[in-house]
Amino acid sequence: MSEDAITHTGPNTPSASRALMLLALALCLVALPFLVQALGQPALVPLATRVLIYAIAAASLNLALGFGGMVSFGHAAFFGVGGYVVGILYRNYVDDSLFLGLIPGTSQLLITLPAAILVGGLLALLIGALSLRTSGVQFIMITLAFAQMLFFLFVSLKAYGGDDGMTIRRRNELFGLNTRDDITFYFICLAIAALVFLALWRIVGSRFGMVLAGIHQNERRMAAIGIAPYRYKLAAFVISGMGTGLAGALMANYLRFVSPDMLHWTKSGELMIMVILGGVGTLLGPLFGAAALVILETVLTSWTEHWQLILGPILLLVVLFTQGGLNGLFSRLGLGRSER
Amino acid sequence: MTLVLEQLLNGLQFGVMLFLLAAGLTLIFGIMGVINLAHGSLYMVGAYAAAFAAAQTGSVIIAIIAGLAAAAIVGMAMELFVxxxxxxxxHLDQVLATFALILIFNQSVTLLFGRQPLxxxxxxxxxxxxxxxPGLTYPIYRLIIIAVGLAVALGLYLLINRTRIGMLVRAGATHREMVRALGVDIRLLYTAVFGxxxxLAGLAGLMxxxxxxxxxxxxxxxxxxTFVVVVIGGVGSIRGAFFGALLVGLVDTVLRAFLPGLLRQVMTGSEADALGAGLASMGIYMLMAVVLLVRPKGLFPANV
Structure with a gap:
């Protein structure tokens, strides 16, 4: 799995068909709002926005999980805290008060997003520094433990809505654009998603990414050639937390609502499932996984109340009969042509 | 004082319930190396089967048999087919597959029994x-749960440490490949352990x-x-699951019972209740984090 990760995502292997596929994908994503408008289905724009936001979160998780081999079951922590950064800053902006008596509130996207990235990164630094002392199942469970602590913390914070969460009356502002408009917000999310995927592509192909892949394959050997795995893993974990925090901030803007639901362990599970479904340790896998899960959920829910009874077997079949998730399936069908 | 004793008994009762689930989970993980998220579904299957049988026949014995049988059969079918x-x-494929099983089980049960709790x-x-x-009365039913849990713990201890099957289980937990190489029918052992x-999960559910x-x-x-218990106790260790379960059960129950009251002495009532409930829920996770930071393999690691 991780060997593929190097060969087909490294910047040194630009195959023509892969570049074409990427171009086609990008064109589709840009044309999507206009297409669905023309088809008279404007409700699909928010759906696509949700896919993009989850894709950012899943791709960030994938850096830790797929490329770094750190199976985090606690990424909801970064997702939710990113959302709460937007919520709390907006609350302080409306009340014209100072957060902790120090930080003024704001509703500028250019400030709230970097703030969410910063807070997500700092939190990941703290959680990662402690959690990376363990490995294997213990790592899975300790990341879950930290996320659950934050979940219960925010449930008990009545000042920020407790269990009920808090609403954000207006989306954050950006250059006087009408972010309330679904298509405008879609393009904001698309631009950010493109930047995130570009950054991840650069990271995975860099020396740092190579070291990370090496640690994933054999930590002891990397240590033997003079690389301290802990620092690299921690750095990857922090970057992963930053990206997930960013996605959380976008989600809070999208929903105009944050609640402890965003911190719940099922959210971590959902993100993990998107990654596994799409293809662990592949660059575009999380996008496919997020799209598949969000769209399946939406379609099946509108179809039948018992949608889980259909989603469950589909997931089961994907695990049992596709190696490497949807991304692996696509490339074996000849769409990617760069794997194996 | 009697209040404290009562809460300790409640903690003990919750602890043995957790032990029944954790024992199975830790064996399955320790021996087969499978992360089974659907273990909770077996607990649910046991509970529903027993509730249904009790409502239909009114017989306790039949309800118990139905709960145990349903959980064991569903569990073994799960092992055989998935x-x-x-x-x-x-591990990630196992997580996704067993998550899919959770969806299937939950929705099937909803279809069969509806959304209303039974x-x-x-x-x-x-x-x-x-x-x-004097002054401490306690429900008989909860005492029975404690007794059954302790009896199962003793039975498992004897099974694991005194029988031939137990020897294979222990060997499987530490040197899986070696057991296979020595000609043991590992597939049969796996299905048996899973069953x-x-x-045990069904027993916990029906109780x-x-x-x-x-x-x-x-x-x-x-x-x-249950996962918290397994990890605190040490993955694959029945002894760890036992002490981990009692520890988690006691800590959780005691914090929930007394923390809001303690906080109320320094804060106003409603805030103290909310914060107390939150902190109490965080308690076992803090416990797990501390245990893992001090002993990364848990309190009683199986593979030393």
Whole structure:
């Protein structure tokens, strides 16, 4: 799995068909709002926005999980805290008060997003520094433990809505654009998603990414050639937390609502499932996984109340009969042509 | 004082319930290396089967048999048809597959029994309380749960440490490949262990029926706590699961019972209640984090 990760995502292997596929994908994503408008289905724009936001979160998780081999079951922590950064800053902006008596509130996207990235990164630094002392199942469970602590913390914070969460009356502002408009917000999310995927592509192909892949394959050997795995893993974990925090901030803007639901362990599970479904340790896998899960959920829910009874077997079949998730399936069908 | 004793007994009762689930989970993980998220579903299956049988026949004995049998059969079927294909795979594939199983189980149960929780009454013979100490009365049913849990713990201890099957289980937990190489039919052992784990989960589920509401999603609530127990105790270790379960059960119950009261002495009532409940829920996770930071393999690691 991780060997593929190097060969087909490294910047040194630009195959023509892969570049074409990427171009086609990008064109589709840009044309999507206009297409669905023309088809008279404007409700699909928010759906696509949700896919993009989850894709950012899943791709960030994938850096830790797929490329770094750190199976985090606690990424909801970064997702939710990113959302709460937007919520709390907006609350302080409306009340014209100072957060902790120090930080003024704001509703500028250019400030709230970097703030969410910063807070997500700092939190990941703290959680990662402690959690990376363990490995294997213990790592899975300790990341879950930290996320659950934050979940219960925010449930008990009545000042920020407790269990009920808090609403954000207006989306954050950006250059006087009408972010309330679904298509405008879609393009904001698309631009950010493109930047995130570009950054991840650069990271995975860099020396740092190579070291990370090496640690994933054999930590002891990397240590033997003079690389301290802990620092690299921690750095990857922090970057992963930053990206997930960013996605959380976008989600809070999208929903105009944050609640402890965003911190719940099922959210971590959902993100993990998107990654596994799409293809662990592949660059575009999380996008496919997020799209598949969000769209399946939406379609099946509108179809039948018992949608889980259909989603469950589909997931089961994907695990049992596709190696490497949807991304692996696509490339074996000849769409990617760069794997194996 | 009696309040403290009562809460300790409640903690003990919760602890043995967790142990019944954790014992199966830790064996399955320790021996087969499978992360089984659907273990909570077996607990749910046991609870529903027993509740259904009790409502249909009114017989406690039949309800018990139905709960145990349903959980064991569903568990072994799960092993045969799904998990057996995943032993050689990555943990992540197992997570996704067993998550899919959770969806399937939850929705099937919703289809069969509806969304309304089922309420099960305590068997009449066990309904009532006895006075353990002057001023301390305690429900008989909860005492029975504690007794059954401790008996199962003793039985498992004897099974694991005194029998031939137990020897294979222990060997499987530490040197899986070697056991296979020595000609043991490992597939049969796997199915048997899985069935045993499912049986214990079903036992926990059917006993939980009269105390908690039998509803869809009851499995996931307790699953996470069970994982906490398994990790605190040390993956693959029955002894660890036992002490881990008692520790988690006691800590959780005691914090929930007394923390809001303690906080109320320094804060106003409603805030203290909210913060106390939150902190109490965080308690076991803090416990797990501290245990893992001090002993990364848990309190009683199996593979030393």
């Amino acid at each position: 998990l057996r294909r995943l032993y050689a795979r990555d 309420f099960v009454s305590v068997p009449p013979a066990l309904n009532g309380s006895i006075e353990l100490l 045993l784990g499912a049986l 939980a029926g009269p105390i908690l509401a039998v509803q869809v999603g009851m499995g996931e609530q307790i699953l996470i706590m």
